[in-house]
Amino acid sequence: MACFFRRRAAAQLSRVCGAHEDVFIPLLSAAPVSKKQLTPVLRLSVNSLVKKGVLPPDADLQTQTQRLAKQLKEDGVVEEVIPGRGVIHFRINRLLLAQKLLEQLHSDPEGFGRNSELLGKAGGRRTLVEFSSPNIAKKFHAGHLRSTIIGNFISNLKAALGNEVLRVNYLGDWGMQFGLLGAGFQRLGSQEKLRENPLQHLYEVYVQVNREAELDEGVRLAAAEFFRRLEQGDGEALKLWRHFREITVDEYRTIYERLGVYFDHFSGESFHQSKTQEVLQELRSRGLLRTTEEGTEVVDLSTSGNQSSFATLVRSDGTSLYITRDIAAALERRETFGFDEMIYVTDKSQSHHFQQLFQILKAMGHHWADRCVHVTFGLVLGMSSRLGNVVLLEDVLNEARRRMLHNMKEAKTSKELTDPELTAEQIGVSALIIQDFKGPLIADYKFDWEKVLQSQGDTGVFLQYTHARLCSLLRSQGGGDQTVFDASHLLDDRSISILQHLLRFDEVLLQSASDLQPRHLVNFLLTLSHLAASALRELQVKGSDEGVAQARLRLFSGTRSVLGSGMRILGIRPVERM
Incomplete structure (x- = not known):
């Protein structure tokens, strides 16, 4: 609804400045809620008009601000135009704000x-968003949590803004590590243990064969031979590999369900292995691939021939590498899905890899590579379970649920819940997501169980608690569903603070979509929750006159709606009771 008020302010600016209204719409923003200024305000940076060429660049900025403000007129929507230091403020009619927005x-x-x-x-x-992308035949490591929840947020945000989103899980299911695992399982594996605890047994085999390979040249040769057989389509090797893949994906699906994450496509390096020879042939025909003295095949991404700028696509034994398969995957996705943009979500250690990938695609003449984006993130430090330092995501989720269930029992509220364990799990996941999303994604951060699960402060638990309190109020008092309400009962500073904040929702979504950072939305929702908590204390519904009660219920209903909507974009499932 901010667009209604922007449009009215933009019409004024268009009349005075001569440019079309649409020029001014993105330049007008709702001022953040402030204790100093509770009046509903839109603001405009005059310097932004200079940059757009609407105002001349050589005039004094403050003089232009004063002159422009004097030319603008008040009306029924904009009650006052106030010049500031290089900024013009538009004070909006409070009654109209409450009516239109609610x-x-x-x-x-x-x-x-x-x-x-x-x-x-x-x-x-x-x-197309590629995210999570764990390696098969291994337990889901907590290190994949960030890629999973960040990719899910980006997918949810893009879908919320009207995009068709394809969620792809690009499994690490090919490469030399499967040569090691395959050769190791043939010597050390047990079908009985594989049935009892499949991923744990595969992990134990992988650790053991890696240890042996460090000391025994024969083990390394056996691993290389097994991988060559895989690449050549050997039936026995492929059968074993498929079995590893199937049992891994089945276990991963359980974890994804707990996180509330789904995928449209489970892909993997193996799906694109058959296309690598076509990729290599195209690179050779374009004169982009050269053979080194060591027998590897590389693409020179420098202009100076500096070997550090070489991207290796083929090993000396003729087998492919990760980047070779990534090129094939990108080309096949473009042909199959015809995406407008493709977003990769991986940790910052892979930044160089994706720079090389995008450079190679552009060198091959694929200009859509400019619409490929790598979203990077840092490390989580200190995330361990009570079981020790082996940080498996399953352990982390179990620990979050256990701690949250304990906290709920201490608060004596779990008796009201039909499924307290499910509620505890959903709140625990919320806590993990908010802790992760509060800062810039690129930054490493220190994980602290006690801070994460606090019910007060800027936590996921506080968001859920606020949402549940609003739901409880609306259940007990009739829900605020009446068609008609009297907005004149919502002109107090507490109500106006919430309305002014809600006015910013579209701007926050745009900011998040522009840099693919969830912290803007997180901060918006946390502020909304704090404002709602204060309003719940001060704006009584029970015992108030009918007109006042209905107006406040409408305000609380709208607040609950935006809070829940924003939480779902972040990947959080809002709870209605806790």
Whole structure:
């Protein structure tokens, strides 16, 4: 609904400056809630008009601000135009703000913020997001948690803004490590142990054969031979490899269900292995692939022939590498899905790999590589379970559920829940996500169980608690579903603070979509929760006059709706009781 108020301010600016209204829409923003300024305000940086060429660049900025503010007129929507230091403030009619904003939230709760004209260019595309991408035949390591929840957030955000999203899990299911595992399992494996605890047994075999390979040249040769057989399509080797893959994917699906994550496609390096020879042939025909003295085949990505800029695509024994298969995967995805943009979500250690990948694709003449993005993230430090330092994601989820269930029992609220373990799990996952998303993704951060699961402060538990309190109020007092309400009961500073904050929702979604960082949305929702908590204390519903009660219920209903909508974009399943 911010677009209604932006449009009215933009119409004024268009009349004075001569440019079309659409020029001003993205330049007008809702001011953050402040204790110093509770009046609903839109603001405009005058310097942004200079950059757009609407105002001359050589005039004094403050003089231009004062002159422009004087030319703008008040009306029924914009009650006052206030010049500041290089900024013009538009004070909005409070009554109209409450009416318009809450009417839209009531009539189209899911579309609120998302259907803003500010976001018009953010949707309508086909977006492919590759994320999670664990290695098969291994337990799901906690290190994959970040890729999984970040990729899920990006997918949810893109879908919320009207894009067609394809969620791809690109499994690490090929490469020399499977030569080691295959050769090791043929010597050390047990079908009985594989049935009892498949991934644990495969992990034990892999650790043992790696240890042996460090000391025994024969083991290394056997591993290389097994991988060559895989690449050549040997039936026995492929049968064993497929079995490893199937049991791994089955176990991963259980973890994804607990996180509330799904995929449209489970892909993997193996799917694109057959295309690597075509890729290599195309690179040779373009004169991009050269053979080194060591017998490897490389692409020179420098202009100076510096060997450090070589991207190796073929080993000296003729087998392919990860980047070779990534090139094949990108080409096949473009042909199959015709995506408009492709987003890879992996840790920052792979930045160089993706720089090389995008450079090679462009060198091959594929200009859509400019629309490929690598979203990087840092490490989580100190995430361990009570079971020790082996950080498996299953252990982390179990620990979050255990601790949250304990906290809920201490608070004596779990007796009201039909499934306290499920609620504890959902709140625990919320806590993990918010802890992860509060800062820049590129930064490493220290994980602290006690801080993560606090019910007060800027935590996922606090978000869930606020949402559950709002749901409880609406259940007990009738839900705020009445068609007509009197907005004049919502002109107090506490109500206006919430409304002013809700006015920013579309801007926050745009900011998150622009840099693919969830912290903007997290901070918005945490502030909304703090504002709602204060309002729940001060704006009584029970015992108030009917008109006042219904207006406040409408405010709390709209707040609950935006809070839940934002949480779902982050990948959090809002709980209604806790």
